[in-house]
Amino acid sequence: MVKGCSLSQNGSSSFPDPLLYRQLVGRLLYLTNTRLDISFVVQQLSQFMASPMINHHKTLTRVLRYLRGNPGQCLYYPENSPLHIKAFSDSDWATCPDTHKSISGYCTFLEDSLISWKSKKQTTISRSSSETKYRALALASCEIQWVTFILEDFQLHYTQPALLYYDNNSVRYIATNGVFHERTKHIKIDCHVVRECLQKKLFHLLPISTHD
Template sequence: MIKGTSLHQEDSNPFHDPILYRQLVGRLLYLTDTRPGLSFAIQQLSQFMASPTINHYKAMTRVLIYIKGTVGQGLLYLGSSTLQIKGFSDSDWASCPDTRRSISAYCMYLGDSLVSWKCKKQNTVSRSFSEAEYRALAIASCEIQ
């Protein structure tokens, strides 16, 4: 997706075939198991499965073009990696223009191999950037435990 792209519920005309949109998003969701870099974009696209618009479909075609150009990329798990757990978290305060909820993300590494990741809208509206970051950190802490 283009950096700074903000998708809205009613940002253009409705897409003519919502079933096709749902099928494509469903297939992309399975791809995030080996391509965690796509998680955020696919999370954004999956919010609009009930009533997709033409702009949502255009954003999805950009993701599909990216996937086509990066077929050989994915996760690599090395057997010689150390058994050290590392975790990272981040949030984007009030980034959803429709609900004003923040988006949290985390990734967990075992040695140099990515073993767990998630990108999801927070359940509640955060009042500040710090609160959104603390919520993301709490979610990541639960995952690492």
């Protein structure tokens, strides 16, 4: 997807073959089971299945050209891997031009093996960037909890806390500080989800460090 491109329901004429558009997007949705690199753009394209526009189809064909030129992208799972969960989470804020909703995203690793990922539009409009990012953090927290339960079901005893990396200082303060937590009653459920996981030592919340 072109950097900075924001797909909208307006801005161009209707695509003459909506059925073709739906079929192609449906196939791309299936492909996201193994291709993390197209998850975001497919999430964007799937919003316009009812009435696609010309610019939506242009973005779709760009994705198809990208896939044709990069067929070797794949996931690698070594035979032996330590049971250490690591996750990365992020979000934008109100970037949807039609609804002003935000997008949450995360990816989860078992040591160096990528095992789950998601790009999803949030169900409600957030009044601040911190609220948006906290909702994304809650989504990633639930995913870590689910992966931990899966390991337990396979009788793989996971003892050390996972590592959840996030790049927003205010969100980390809210998660670990009870005073900040009380100031965020409009996102009360998400606050409780993340705070409960931290109190159970399910994961450690760490900043994302950048290296030159």
